[in-house]
Amino acid sequence: MAAGGEMTPAFTAAKVQIHAKLIEKFADQIDSSNKPGVREKIVELADEYFRSTAMTMTKADKERLVESVLDDVLGLGPLEALLADPSITEIMANHPKQIYVEKSGEPTLSAVTFESERQMRQVIDRIVSLVGRRVDESTPICDARLKDGSRVNVVIPPIALKGPCLTIRKFAKEKWGPADVVNRFRSSSPELMTFLRSCVRARLNILVSGGTGSGKTTLLNILSSFIPETERLITCEDAAELQLQQPHWIQLESRPPNVEGKGAVPIRELVKSCLRMRPDRIIVGECRGGEALDMLQAMNTGHDGSMSTLHANNPHECLVRLETLVLQAGQDLPSRAIRETIGSAIHLIVQQSRLRGGVRRIVSVAEVLGMKDGEVQFQELFLFRQIGVNSEGKAVGYHTATGVLPMRMEHLRSEGEDVAESLFVPTPQPPPDKLY
Numbered sequence: 193m194a195a196g197g198e199m200t201p202a203f204t205a206a207k208v209q210i211h212a213k214l215i216e217k218f219a220d221q222i223d224s225s226n227k228p229g230v231r232e233k234i235v236e237l238a239d240e241y242f243r244s245t246a247m248t249m250t251k252a253d254k255e256r257l258v259e260s261v262l263d264d265v266l267g268l269g270p271l272e273a274l275l276a277d278p279s280i281t282e283i284m285a286n287h288p289k290q291i292y293v294e295k296s297g298e299p300t301l302s303a304v305t306f307e308s309e310r311q312m313r314q315v316i317d318r319i320v321s322l323v324g325r326r327v328d329e330s331t332p333i334c335d336a337r338l339k340d341g342s343r344v345n346v347v348i349p350p351i352a353l354k355g356p357c358l359t360i361r362k363f364a365k366e367k368w369g370p371a372d373v374v375n376r377f378r379s380s381s382p383e384l385m386t387f388l389r390s391c392v393r394a395r396l397n398i399l400v401s402g403g404t405g406s407g408k409t410t411l412l413n414i415l416s417s418f419i420p421e422t423e424r425l426i427t428c429e430d431a432a433e434l435q436l437q438q439p440h441w442i443q444l445e446s447r448p449p450n451v452e453g454k455g456a457v458p459i460r461e462l463v464k465s466c467l468r469m470r471p472d473r474i475i476v477g478e479c480r481g482g483e484a485l486d487m488l489q490a491m492n493t494g495h496d497g498s499m500s501t502l503h504a505n506n507p508h509e510c511l512v513r514l515e516t517l518v519l520q521a522g523q524d525l526p527s528r529a530i531r532e533t534i535g536s537a538i539h540l541i542v543q544q545s546r547l548r549g550g551v552r553r554i555v556s557v558a559e560v561l562g563m564k565d566g567e568v569q570f571q572e573l574f575l576f577r578q579i580g581v582n583s584e585g586k587a588v589g590y591h592t593a594t595g596v597l598p599m600r601m602e603h604l605r606s607e608g609e610d611v612a613e614s615l616f617v618p619t620p621q622p623p624p625d626k627l628y
Contacts, residue, residue, distance in 0.1 A: 206238070210237045235258055281295070281364075288307075319338065326451055333345075341433065373414055384591055387573070392418035392419060393607065396540050397539045398541075400412050400502070402543060409434065427441070429443075430445070463476060463486040473499070478501045479502045484520075488537040514534055535561075536562065542557050543556035545576075555576040556574065557574040558571065558572045580627075588627040593615060
């Protein structure tokens with residue numbers, strides 16, 4: 193094996209031969225639940241191969257060879273090493289010979305590659321089979337989930353012009369809390385997080401807005417941690433990602449159609465169904481279509497404290513996009529009625545952004561004030577002011593209140609939340625060494 197882990201022709205030839213012999217001799221004994229037993233068989237076959245070919249290999253390279261065959265037989269081939277690396281949050285295989293990984297918010301080209309397009313397709317087929325689906329020319333796009341909850345998207349030719357494309361957003365095994373968001377990642381200030389805690393406990397309806405990979409789901413998990421354990425929670429998701437800690441939690445996941453195009457259970461059906469399950473709060477993982485209307489109606493009919501996420505770049509765009517999604521419900525509602533529903537249902541928009549250098553910040557907390565002059569009005573209570581970029585190429589700035597008091601201050605206090613007016617005093621710009 194060459195320096196840096198690159199496979200030499202001799203290493204690849206040995207791997208192919210050992211893999212073939214394993215299938216030929218022990219196909220009926222390959223059991224994913226007996227990984228040590230399968231490894232033992234591979235070691236035996238590797239020793240036989242070295243004796244028959246007079247090939248020599250260092251102990252370390254032999255171990256890599258055995259693990260490589262094992263990953264191909266029981267796992268996801270070369271992706272296993274990337275999946276096992278806790279510093280990697282996303283894996284993006286653009287084609288068999290080009291795999292990028294995201295570390296600390298930044299994509300970098302990995303030295304790991306697939307041996308061939310055939311191997312990559314085998315890995316893809318193994319992934320989609322886990323959720324009872326298939327991907328081929330007739331259905332070249334597929335979403336799936338690994339056993340650990342990691343989200344997978346697959347696109348193959350003829351849609352993907354350079355070959356199969358595979359993206360895996362790894363499931364965070366570490367459960368982060370509010371203290372991590374404030375002290376470790378600096379995504380929020382202590383004052384902002386204190387206010388959000390009060391809003392959740394006072395049962396305000398909250399929409400987390402942000403772009404792809406901005407940390408919306410992570411923030412939704414954090415906000416849900418403030419919900420009392422006595423409440424009955426129901427989550428509706430396209431791909432199960434939420435990790436609530438409350439014991440009284442029902443988790444629902446939509447289902448795509450089968451290979452015959454039947455059996456689909458869209459997220460909108462889940463939202464409608466959970467209304468009959470006596471929830472205290474409903475949490476919709478992400479609003480992407482007509483389910484937005486059902487969610488708003490639930491918020492307006494006794495399910496205060498509900499939450500969801502939505503793709504948008506700022507609070508204004510969030511409200512516009514929400515109106516567009518409601519139109520997709522096909523109810524032919526006039527714009528004024530939709531805006532009135534939004535203005536009464538949504539109380540708070542928390543804007544999450546991925547800034548320069550991959551840093552994630554809550555950049556705005558906006559209170560929805562209702563409708564006036566035909567438009568949904570809002571006021572920003574907190575902001576992240578970006579001042580510049582540090583020597584590492586990462587955005588730096590600070591969180592500050594805008595000086596505006598929430599319209600719902602009395603409501604928060606009536607719900608037992610002792611919200612101090614001092615939370616909303618603007619923060620002076622700190623010196624450069626205190627920016628984050």
